[in-house]
Amino acid sequence: MNRVFKALADPTRRSVLELLREGPMSAGDLAGHFPVSKATMSAHFAVLREASLVDTEKQGTTVIYHLQVSVLEDALLGLASAVGLGLTSKQPVKGEKS
């Protein structure tokens, strides 16, 4: 839980999660969206992985990142309830396009 909030503390990492909302994406594609080196991005990915906010799948030479929605949801709802904030999950999350 702590790791989740630590992971969320960085704007780049939050943006990665947003990009992943649209669907799984390779590390390279993700990295292409940010003005930092690939090595730096890889470190961000590691933090997200440690927090279980994403998981990975290898497809040949590339690594595909998936958003783990439920982990984020649990963290947000957990904190919300701890501070007495009445938040509820509206609906199971499917693949939706904006």
Added chain:
Amino acid sequence: MNRVFKALADPTRRSVLELLREGPMSAGDLAGHFPVSKATMSAHFAVLREASLVDTEKQGTTVIYHLQVSVLEDALLGLASAVGLGLTSKQPVKGEKS
């Protein structure tokens, strides 16, 4: 918004918010709940203030901290919606006792 998530990244600060759920509390009382120095706690308070997660009221010599529920709610809902998580606020938050 970034400041809010940075503030939430520390477990001590999250605990402070939880304590404040029960109602306003003085800096001294809050500090009494944690095994760190008052100076350290004061620094944590400053971070929470900068994020507008709490605000203060002076009563003579003591400083009373209040939880700013709406700021936290906005941050959590904002992120949730950014990643396509369907969270909704259940009800306006009143003063409730557990």
Added chain:
DNA sequence: TCGCTGTTTAGCTAAACATCGAAATAGGAG
């Protein structure tokens, strides 16, 4: 095997952070 692409590791610097004890500030009570 060689070379290409994508990803991670290694080694580093600079900045940010958590923490402390001690000193400074601000009100209230004598």
Added chain:
DNA sequence: CTCCTATTTCGATGTTTAGCTAAACAGCGA
């Protein structure tokens, strides 16, 4: 005015973090 209590600020220290470049690693296709 002086003292006491509550809180914050100051200066210092050790740890963590984001960032870089360069090197290493892992598959793929020829």
